[in-house]
Amino acid sequence: GAVVSQHPSRVICKSGTSVxxxxxxxxxxxxxxFWYRQFPKQSLMLxxxxxxxxxATYEQGVEKDKFLINHASLTLSTLTVTSAHPExxxxxxxxxxxxxxxxxxxxxxxxxxxx
Amino acid sequence: GIQVEQSxxxxxxxxxxNSTLRCNFSxxxxxxxxxxxxxxxxLINLFYIPSGTKQNGRLSATTVAxxxxxxxxISSSQTTDSGVYFCAVPWTGTASKLTFGTGTxxxxxx
Numbered sequence: 036g037a038v039v040s041q042h043p044s045r046v047i048c049k050s051g052t053s054v055x056x057x058x059x060x061x062x063x064x065x066x067x068x069f070w071y072r073q074f075p076k077q078s079l080m081l082x083x084x085x086x087x088x089x090x091a092t093y094e095q096g097v098e099k100d101k102f103l104i105n106h107a108s109l110t111l112s113t114l115t116v117t118s119a120h121p122e123x124x125x126x127x128x129x130x131x132x133x134x135x136x137x138x139x140x141x142x143x144x145x146x147x148x149x150x
Numbered sequence: 151g152i153q154v155e156q157s158x159x160x161x162x163x164x165x166x167x168n169s170t171l172r173c174n175f176s177x178x179x180x181x182x183x184x185x186x187x188x189x190x191x192x193l194i195n196l197f198y199i200p201s202g203t204k205q206n207g208r209l210s211a212t213t214v215a216x217x218x219x220x221x222x223x224i225s226s227s228q229t230t231d232s233g234v235y236f237c238a239v240p241w242t243g244t245a246s247k248l249t250f251g252t253g254t255x256x257x258x259x260x
Contacts, residue, residue, distance in 0.1 A: 078250045139183070139246075
């Protein structure tokens with residue numbers, strides 16, 4: 036299967052600061068990457084879809100000015116949580132697909148804690 | 151949008167036991183994936199199974215698309231099978247966005 040990495044795996048920040056999370060596809064070119072959020076003991080919820088070289092599309096209820104997504108290359112997408120607040124604390128997971136792949140492959144996730 | 155329900159929500163097994171997890175979905179789909187989320191949060195691809203039956207070691211999966219359900223079989227369970235099992239299907243009208251099921255939390259004990 037394909038390998039997707041995420042960095043950092045865990046981050047603790049103060050309220051009001053911004054945090055950047057990187058998602059990389061290591062062994063294939065990902066034309067599309069997805070960002071999910073997962074709260075404790077809940078399922079994954081899609082936040083946004085990121086296509087290489089174009090603007091991300093956000094799902095209903097997700098603030099695009101708060102969650103900035105950049106997909107500058109076929110192997111890297113970044114999610115920046117701007118002016119983070121405690122309610123943004125969650126587990127953020129990226130996935131990658133594309134190049135004719137119907138499956139999505141997931142990164143290991145980033146646990147964000149905002150104090 | 152499409153609704154995806156999984157059952158049972160929680161399951162406790164003794165090591166060596168077999169189990170069947172179910173995934174029901176509310177609309178026609180052209181693909182379905184099963185994942186295992188381990189205790190550290192990593193999602194591991196188990197099966198990509200739009201229809202039919204596939205087997206991989208102690209795991210097998212069957213999707214009956216016409217009846218809108220999929221089953222995941224775990225045989226001779228091991229403690230390393232513990233975690234949450236999710237099925238996921240594409241959003242109606244798309245091939246890529248996934249809707250995740252409600253999950254089955256499995257605990258395998260010695």
